[in-house]
Amino acid sequence: MKKYLIVAPVVAVLGFSLSACGGSSDGSSGGRPTTDQVANAIRSGDDFKSDQGSMSADEKAATDKLVDCVAKVIHDSDISDEGLQYLVDHPNASDDDINSHLSAADQKVGDSDALENAATECVQQVMPSAAASAS
Numbered sequence: 382m383k384k385y386l387i388v389a390p391v392v393a394v395l396g397f398s399l400s401a402c403g404g405s406s407d408g409s410s411g412g413r414p415t416t417d418q419v420a421n422a423i424r425s426g427d428d429f430k431s432d433q434g435s436m437s438a439d440e441k442a443a444t445d446k447l448v449d450c451v452a453k454v455i456h457d458s459d460i461s462d463e464g465l466q467y468l469v470d471h472p473n474a475s476d477d478d479i480n481s482h483l484s485a486a487d488q489k490v491g492d493s494d495a496l497e498n499a500a501t502e503c504v505q506q507v508m509p510s511a512a513a514s515a516s
Contacts, residue, residue: 419468454499458490464483
C-alpha cells in the first residue's frame with residue numbers, strides 16, 4: 382500500500398500538467414519541449430520534492446521510472462506545444478493559473494480518459510503490485 386501512496390502524487394501531476402498552455406521562459410525558440418524537459422518539470426514541482434524525503438532508495442528509483450513514463454504520456458499526447466511549454470516553465474502553477482492559460486483543445490486533452498488510462502498503464506508497468514492493491 383505504501384508504494385501506491387508514492388504513485389498518487391505523480392498521477393495527480395498528470396491531471397495538473399495536461400491542463401497547461403503558454404509561452405517559454407527558458408529562452409527556447411519554440412517547438413515542443415522534450416520528454417526529459419517534461420519529466421524534469423514534474424520532478425521540480427514542490428509537491429513532488431516534498432514526497433521524496435520520506436522514500437527509500439527503491440521507492441525513489443521506481444518513482445523516477447514512473448515520472449519518466451508519465452512524462453512520455455504527456456509529451457506524446459495531443460496537448461499543444463504551448464501547453465507543454467507552460468508545464469515545463471511553471472511546474473508549481475496553481476489550478477487557476479493553469480486554467481487561465483488553457484485552450485479549449487488542451488482542456489479536452491486534459492480531460493480525456495485516454496490519458497488517465499495511459500497513466501494507469503505507467504503505474505502497472507512500473508509498480509504492478511501497487512497498481513493491483515489500488516484496484
